[in-house]
Amino acid sequence: MPGASSWSFQESDFKAISEHMNSLLRETNVKSLLLVDRTGQVVANVGAPPTFDPQAFASLTAADFSANDQLAKMIGEHEFSSLFHQGEKESMYLADIAHRVILVALFDNKTTLGMVRLKVKGTVEVLTKLFEAMFARAGTEQPKLEGFASKEAEDEIDKLFG
Amino acid sequence: MSMINYASREINCKLVYYGPGLGGKTTNLEHVYGKVNPNARGKLISLATETERTLFFDFLPVDLGTVRGFKTRFHLYTVPGQVYYNASRKLILKGVDGVVFVADSQLERMEANIESMQNLYDNMAEYGYDLTRIPFVVQYNKRDLPNAAPVKDLQAALNPGWPVSDPAKQKVTPDPTFPNEFLVWQIDTGEWVERAPVHEAVAVKGDGVFETLKTVSKLVLKSLG
Numbered sequence: 001m002p003g004a005s006s007w008s009f010q011e012s013d014f015k016a017i018s019e020h021m022n023s024l025l026r027e028t029n030v031k032s033l034l035l036v037d038r039t040g041q042v043v044a045n046v047g048a049p050p051t052f053d054p055q056a057f058a059s060l061t062a063a064d065f066s067a068n069d070q071l072a073k074m075i076g077e078h079e080f081s082s083l084f085h086q087g088e089k090e091s092m093y094l095a096d097i098a099h100r101v102i103l104v105a106l107f108d109n110k111t112t113l114g115m116v117r118l119k120v121k122g123t124v125e126v127l128t129k130l131f132e133a134m135f136a137r138a139g140t141e142q143p144k145l146e147g148f149a150s151k152e153a154e155d156e157i158d159k160l161f162g
Numbered sequence: 163m164s165m166i167n168y169a170s171r172e173i174n175c176k177l178v179y180y181g182p183g184l185g186g187k188t189t190n191l192e193h194v195y196g197k198v199n200p201n202a203r204g205k206l207i208s209l210a211t212e213t214e215r216t217l218f219f220d221f222l223p224v225d226l227g228t229v230r231g232f233k234t235r236f237h238l239y240t241v242p243g244q245v246y247y248n249a250s251r252k253l254i255l256k257g258v259d260g261v262v263f264v265a266d267s268q269l270e271r272m273e274a275n276i277e278s279m280q281n282l283y284d285n286m287a288e289y290g291y292d293l294t295r296i297p298f299v300v301q302y303n304k305r306d307l308p309n310a311a312p313v314k315d316l317q318a319a320l321n322p323g324w325p326v327s328d329p330a331k332q333k334v335t336p337d338p339t340f341p342n343e344f345l346v347w348q349i350d351t352g353e354w355v356e357r358a359p360v361h362e363a364v365a366v367k368g369d370g371v372f373e374t375l376k377t378v379s380k381l382v383l384k385s386l387g
Binding site: 008011014037038039040041043053055056060061062063064067068098127144145147148149150152153156157159160161 | 166173204207228230234237250254257307
């Protein structure tokens with residue numbers, strides 16, 4: 001895709017990401033953790049399964065972060081690397097990873113903001129290194145899907161629409 | 163930037179409906195939402211003002227079916243059309259896989275259409291995306307109105323075509339929508355020109371809505387191969 005930089009991760013990357021997220025989950029006692037990319041897609045999810053539509057959540061998270069980035073620039077900041085939304089019972093803490101991915105922690109009164117902030121910071125550092133290595137390896141070309149250029153694939157695509 | 167998950171065999175693609183204010187972008191999504199089987203779509207999220215003008219975006223995820231064993235899911239977004247909201251409009255284009263430009267056919271809106279098209283090119287270029295090289299479809303909406311401009315005039319103003327330098331693409335391609343017209347053709351000077359596929363629509367009645375979605379989705383899926 002011209003211009004649109006892409007990345008992909010391998011099973012070993014996914015395993016490493018999940019391990020870091022699971023250990024953060026245990027250390028902080030948050031309800032769940034989501035990893036969302038800046039275009040609004042869910043990358044990973046650990047902890048309690050979401051009771052909401054994860055796709056809608058991811059699109060709003062990405063928009064939330066992007067809007068706040070612009071607000072940061074307006075007041076002369078480069079970015080807001082983390083955001084906190086406080087609710088009566090449920091709260092969420094969002095942290096940027098390598099400018100491409102957002103780590104979202106959903107928590108209630110079983111933990112504290114201080115604890116979440118402290119522990120997330122460590123995980124963000126580790127995940128940033130991991131993602132930067134992946135981006136460097138992936139380059140900026142969209143990986144081609146095997147078989148998608150074939151006549152059979154074209155027929156299947158045509159059939160989707162009757 | 164489509165996201166391909168090999169583990170769950172899923173492809174997620176992002177489509178953005180762009181165009182001038184009150185042109186019918188949200189109406190396109192509302193029609194898709196109303197007609198698609200509820201099992202094949204998610205919630206329609208609208209970030210709108212109290213007067214139902216889009217403030218940030220509308221969002222609708224739709225499952226289209228399986229290709230080569232991959233489940234294909236499209237995330238449909240609209241942008242706020244009003245000139246004032248350019249900052250939020252630009253954010254939505256991030257990672258886009260395909261664009262639908264919803265033009266308002268009314269003669270009075272010609273200038274707004276041109277301004278919005280220019281704004282689309284500018285915002286795409288700021289991300290380093292090339293609109294002439296990604297799946298792009300133009301929809302001429304509100305064709306039922308008495309003050310609708312002729313399609314020929316809309317084409318000349320909004321979709322005149324761009325030069326094709328890739329020899330592989332220099333092949334006369336008939337326009338499936340308009341007989342005797344072409345999507346790729348050679349002009350008198352010998353240069354090759356391509357323009358975006360077009361659909362006429364009356365989005366409030368649903369006319370042309372799915373045709374537009376089909377054309378852009380097909381182009382996106384084919385671009386993955």
